Amino acid sequence: MLSKKMQEALNEQVKIEAQSSQVYLAMASWAEIQPGIDNITAFFYRHSEEERMHMLKLIHFINERGGFAMVPALEQPTVTYPSIKHSFHELLKHEIMVSESINKLVDIALDEKDYATHNFLQWYVAEQVEEESLARTLNDKLELIGEEKSGLYLFDKDILNVTAAGGKEN
Numbered sequence: 001m002l003s004k005k006m007q008e009a010l011n012e013q014v015k016i017e018a019q020s021s022q023v024y025l026a027m028a029s030w031a032e033i034q035p036g037i038d039n040i041t042a043f044f045y046r047h048s049e050e051e052r053m054h055m056l057k058l059i060h061f062i063n064e065r066g067g068f069a070m071v072p073a074l075e076q077p078t079v080t081y082p083s084i085k086h087s088f089h090e091l092l093k094h095e096i097m098v099s100e101s102i103n104k105l106v107d108i109a110l111d112e113k114d115y116a117t118h119n120f121l122q123w124y125v126a127e128q129v130e131e132e133s134l135a136r137t138l139n140d141k142l143e144l145i146g147e148e149k150s151g152l153y154l155f156d157k158d159i160l161n162v163t164a165a166g167g168k169e170n
């Protein structure tokens with residue numbers, strides 16, 4: 001059974017994952033109208049789907065543990081970016097924020113000796129390590145190649161390999 005505090009904190013995380021899905025969905029839609037970056041666009045759409053899955057996993061856990069997952073209202077995400085580089089920079093910042101939030105949940109679970117929730121959260125801890133690492137790799141690559149069209153062309157081709165090599169499936 002979840003404590004009130006744990007339940008509220010997990011519900012907050014439901015919102016963060018849902019909001020993450022919206023943020024990346026907005027990035028995907030913006031990327032889709034930029035010419036020649038189909039793989040980057042697909043990456044953002046896929047990332048948005050993954051965040052929705054993270055949200056659903058939390059919802060099921062809260063409900064299975066005797067709590068109630070309240071589907072939250074969401075904020076309007078940023079819908080346009082000055083450049084691809086900016087969007088990936090925001091993605092990294094966003095993932096770091098998510099990791100901090102997961103860490104706080106782990107703190108609460110330990111504090112309350114809620115080992116079931118602690119165990120459940122380990123999946124998210126590992127996932128955040130991967131997501132941050134992937135976001136850093138992509139930012140480093142963008143830094144190296146710059147924003148010229150030829151560089152972006154290569155980045156768009158390369159993002160397929162990077163994401164495949166990362167084995168980022170849930």
Ligand code: FEO
Nearest residue numbers: 017051054098131
């Ligand atoms: Fe579900 Fe990318 O954090």
